[in-house]
Amino acid sequence: MDKPFRGPELNEAVQLYVKQYIIEHNLNGGDPLPPENQLAEDLGIGRGSVREAIKALQSLGIVEVRRGHGLFVREYNLDAILENFTFGMRFDPNTLLDLLEARILLERAAIEDTILRIGQEELEQLEEVMASWKKCVRAGKSYKELDEEFHRILYSPLKNQTLMKLFEVFWIAFENLDVDIIQQSNPEEEFETHQAILNAAKARDTELARQLLVEHFSHLQNRANLALQMDGRDNHRS
Numbered sequence: 001m002d003k004p005f006r007g008p009e010l011n012e013a014v015q016l017y018v019k020q021y022i023i024e025h026n027l028n029g030g031d032p033l034p035p036e037n038q039l040a041e042d043l044g045i046g047r048g049s050v051r052e053a054i055k056a057l058q059s060l061g062i063v064e065v066r067r068g069h070g071l072f073v074r075e076y077n078l079d080a081i082l083e084n085f086t087f088g089m090r091f092d093p094n095t096l097l098d099l100l101e102a103r104i105l106l107e108r109a110a111i112e113d114t115i116l117r118i119g120q121e122e123l124e125q126l127e128e129v130m131a132s133w134k135k136c137v138r139a140g141k142s143y144k145e146l147d148e149e150f151h152r153i154l155y156s157p158l159k160n161q162t163l164m165k166l167f168e169v170f171w172i173a174f175e176n177l178d179v180d181i182i183q184q185s186n187p188e189e190e191f192e193t194h195q196a197i198l199n200a201a202k203a204r205d206t207e208l209a210r211q212l213l214v215e216h217f218s219h220l221q222n223r224a225n226l227a228l229q230m231d232g233r234d235n236h237r238s
Contacts, residue, residue, distance in 0.1 A: 010045065014053035017043060019062065022073055029075030033063060036071065059083075076161070078169050085173040100224055103170045104217045110155055110163065111213055112206040117157035125153045126198050133194070137187045150194055154201070185223060 018033065027033070036054060040047040054071065057063045061079035064072050088095035129150050136143040148171045155163065193216045200209035 010049055011053050011056060014039070014043065014045070014050055015057055018053065018057060022062075027073045029073055031073045033071040033073060076165070078165050082169045082172055085169065089173060096224055097221070099170060099173060100217070100221060103167070104214075104221075106163065106166065107151070107155075107213055107217070108210060110158060111210050114155050114157050115201050115204060115206050115209050118154070118201055119157065122153055122157055123198070123202055126150060126201070129153065130191070130195055130198060133191055137191050140187075143187065143190070147190070147194070154197075185219065 018039070021027075021033070033039075034042070036047055036050045040050045043050070054063060054065065058065065059080065061074050061077040064074045066072060085095065085099055089099065129146050133143050133146045133150075135141075136146065151167060152164065155167065193212060197209055197212045197216075200206075200212060
């Protein structure tokens with residue numbers, strides 16, 4: 001290091017060094033990093049300081065430690081954002097509504113492009129999802145995973161990995177809630193709404209798809225408000 005650091009500054013300097021190492025060596029997810037003792041030697045600091053910085057990078061989803069194998073680069077992820085969202089929704093109920101609104105804005109913006117680009121393969125995959133969904137409704141089983149899969153396939157033609165990871169963050173955050181805003185809905189209505197969205201996609205009717213999507217999320221927002229009220233949480237939204 002060019003100058004001595006201590007405490008938080010040292011921790012940040014080590015984190016920066018590791019991130020720069022990843023970039024300068026063109027490393028990808030799953031690629032190995034130098035072991036902690038080598039990093040400590042290269043930086044001229046104690047191994048304990050390196051270990052603390054590595055823990056911080058782990059919490060950010062940048063690196064992972066595989067016991068008995070060493071240190072590796074993590075695949076691109078949004079773990080840190082997910083952790084903040086999950087905590088935020090438990091700390092402040094309005095965070096749930098903000099997060100839901102953010103998802104609505106993203107999907108409303110993306111629906112037109114994805115329907116214009118969607119291909120036969122994706123449409124067939126969505127048909128399979130809806131067939132399984134119908135069976136779940138008839139059997140009274142949960143369809144949450146199918147709902148998630150539907151939206152993942154629907155937007156896959158955009159080939160935007162960051163957008164897909166954001167959608168994944170939304171789903172995981174909602175699943176970590178103490179209240180369930182999905183299963184409080186009418187299963188048959190949920191099925192029919194998504195089938196209608198699929199039909200609009202097949203017809204390349206972007207306006208209808210957007211309208212159906214807005215209506216669907218409007219009901220979801222109402223259930224979220226109701227669920228928070230029933231859960232006894234203060235909600236200051238008008």
